[in-house]
Amino acid sequence: MIGTLVATAFWAMLPAYVPNNAAVLAGGGRPIDGGREWRGARLLGDGKTWRGTVVGTLVGVLLALGLNRLADPASAALGADLPTFALPAAFALAFGAMCGDIGASFLKRRSGRERGAAFPGLDQLDFVVGALVLAFVVDTDWALAVFTPRVLAVVLVMTPVLHVVTNVGAYLLGVKNEPW
Template sequence: MTILLCLFLLLVANGAPILVRWLPGIRHWHRPLDADHHLADGRQLFGDHKTWRGLIAAVLLTAAAGWLLNLPLWLGALFGALSMLGDLLASFIKRRRQLTPGAAAPGLDQLPEALLPLLVLYQPLGLGWQEILLVPPLFMLINVLMSRGLYRLHIRRRPW
């Protein structure tokens, strides 16, 4: 059950920014988290794809999903925030590696956002090392398969 719970929370946290993009009336939250800040290498800190709208949606929807599964609101919200922090770390690394926003980087695109909430919240979630080692590759597989499907449905812009 714990593995399924973690996979579900990861899917909600990482799917929320994609799905909320389709909601009308929230365009004003579509501002980059890095405020278009560039580092000495001339590249943005994270890129235009990482927005306040996506971060807020991930935190709020993961909190709600966790609450529906009898987790405290704070635990779901923190899970979503940590997953997004892992995603930001991956984006930061991708910018430093000269990859454009949205470019595929298998493993780097999924592992930080899956591992960070599991490592930080292993105690309140009741996770053992087996779950911590098993959930990220399962999430990676599900993420790749779902991304292709969402691309075919014109929900995602790229098939990865």
């Protein structure tokens, strides 16, 4: 019961989990804010680039399309009813995750935090909120069917744990500058 709930939550959120990690690998090049400042601090900072955002979104969408092909066998194997992703939903999850992360950087700069500074709580959930909000806006019926209250509860508990584990892992591997 709880196993299928966790499997469904993880599966449904994978297209939102992967973009930020892809952006870390693909990042570099021109910052989205073009170096502009607002009220004495960078608008977003050098950590939010066009390349990272575009590649991250693309990787998330492609992953969702790949999951679509695996949905039937994976559902049968796990005894779960794993959802497929229509293109609008796939895009909303991936791009929404990137937007949530970008919005968090905007808030970090407004609160005097330099690039790379930690903002506990926000760091672990910014992309989830962005992904879910955009998914509910773009494909409301799909989002209501997939993200039931119980699945949402699992997502909100599971995501911070996964975020900490993947970021510490990326830091230890040397691909990320900070372990958050």
